[in-house]
Amino acid sequence: MKKLLPYLMIAAGASLWGIIAFFVKGLADYGFTSMEIVAIRVIYAAIFLLFIGIIHYRKQMILYRFTDIRFFIGTGIFSVVFFNFCYFTTISQMNISIAVILLYTAPAFVTILSFIFLKESLNMNKLIAVIGTIIGCILIAGVSAGDSNLTFIGVITGLGSGLGYALYTIFSKFALKKYQPFTITLYTFIVAAIFLLPITQLWQKVDLLLNSNVLLYSIGLGFIPTVLAYFIYTWGLQKTEGSKAAVIATVEPVVATLLGVMLYGEKLGLIQIAGAILILCSVIIVNVSFQKKNVTSVSQKLS
Template identity: 30%
Template sequence: MFGSKSAVVWLIIAALAWAATGISWKYFSMLGFSFIVIFLVSRLFKFLAVYFISYYRVKSHEPIKNLREFMFIFLNAVFSVGTPLFFFLALQETSVSNAYFLQYTMPAWVLIFAIIFLGEKIGAKKIFGFLLTMLGICLIASPWKLLESGQMNLGLLFGLLSGFSHTGDIITSRELKDYSYHTVSFYTNMMQFLIAAVVTPLFFKMSFAGTDPVDLLAFALIGVFLGIASDLYYHALQKLEASTAAIISFSELIFAAVLAFLLFGEKPMGNELIGYALILIAGAIIVLRRADIGRFEHLIRITTSSKA
């Protein structure tokens, strides 16, 4: 479809689209729109975008082979709903940059899972990357403020839960490696919408009051952009090393921080900036390490699967 240089450009465009849609959640929530309305409309149109793109590219999808793989697709969809849900809740309690960087502690949790369950060997570089992640979290969390106030930092909690859910998304995607990307994306996006339509109304009040057609169009465009961005990402992987693509995708964090500053005037404190830098460095160390287990490359390939 395009060369490696063009793949880098398309991947950066995808990261910018992800950051812009993430910022839009903060913007619309500040205007009083409920999570469920934004999520349901955007997920519906994301699924439609994925459907039409995949139909154009592959025409048909592989059938789900057995109950085990159906369960992994279902779990992947659950985690893919949980990740933006916790991210949205984090945005209600903390800054955009904090929510993003806490979600991107995900490489450390994937590493821990790989060590415990997949036989990844422990090494000095991996331990160092994990410790840097923990230090970055502490600096963002400002534990001295917790001691002063005596209250739980909900922004930290929801941000980390978003990262944990993102990890579950990646691990379950690894079990679906024998399917094509378009097949997994089609099934999981369909299930994401169905799960959200059934479950989220139980926890969130659904109200379209004050929502006009222009607002609904904006939510629909968010979903379409997410569908297009994920397609660009996976096609860029055909021309780039997975580790290179994962590092480039971290640019989403930078775009989000810049947009948050320009649109909302968010200025991270010194300790938060150091925490962000440590998480970025730790993510690079973990992603670029030499993996000891077979097919671990697939885990790197889907570090942005919650957006796919």
């Protein structure tokens, strides 16, 4: 059981990510825009992380140099804010299952961006995975373009969410050279919150934010599929290989799909299912490639 527990925790963390649409749709029903929902998520997550940091990670709350904030501008604004905005917009435009599958184009973006900026090699497995991801997206968005559940904006923002999610890995690679994962996560959400608060001007909706249902959705969004999911996933990740964890994490789109079917009556066509399976297979191929590489490396950090 002890050997299985890390894998179960990874699956549990990924499953919590998979239910994020429940909170997003709940807040959208009260009239909040995608950007406002992003702001709500990062603000509550930052508050929770500050409390956790004060209690358990005080030493990791220290920045060595103020100029290092540039790392967290990358992870906080160019990744988290951009990724969440695109992802929440996609959820509002299309089926939850399609939104999360398009998000899972992230490994293909990571492969390409790592080759360009981190000078990582491109092997046959990675190339096959990238091509598979592209074909999967074409099957989902192109061949079935007549599907009323698909929109041009939804497809573009869906791919944008994959790109934004991938950027977190790229920026984190640089930040991890100096800081621990908790430090990166904390300042990522703090920077994102500081950036979004004046843009969204959420204080103008304070009465609505204090509505009991909105408050529950907001706290739930900031804690359950964000802070709690991160800690559960990270705990499991510390006790197993990053490549295995990434493959196990593909349970997220399964959970999201089940959520869409059971709560919102969503359906997928055969072509869309084929595209989804192709993208998920590509994710697994990428991570198998990383696993082989890790046999000869000292360690690999997963963001």
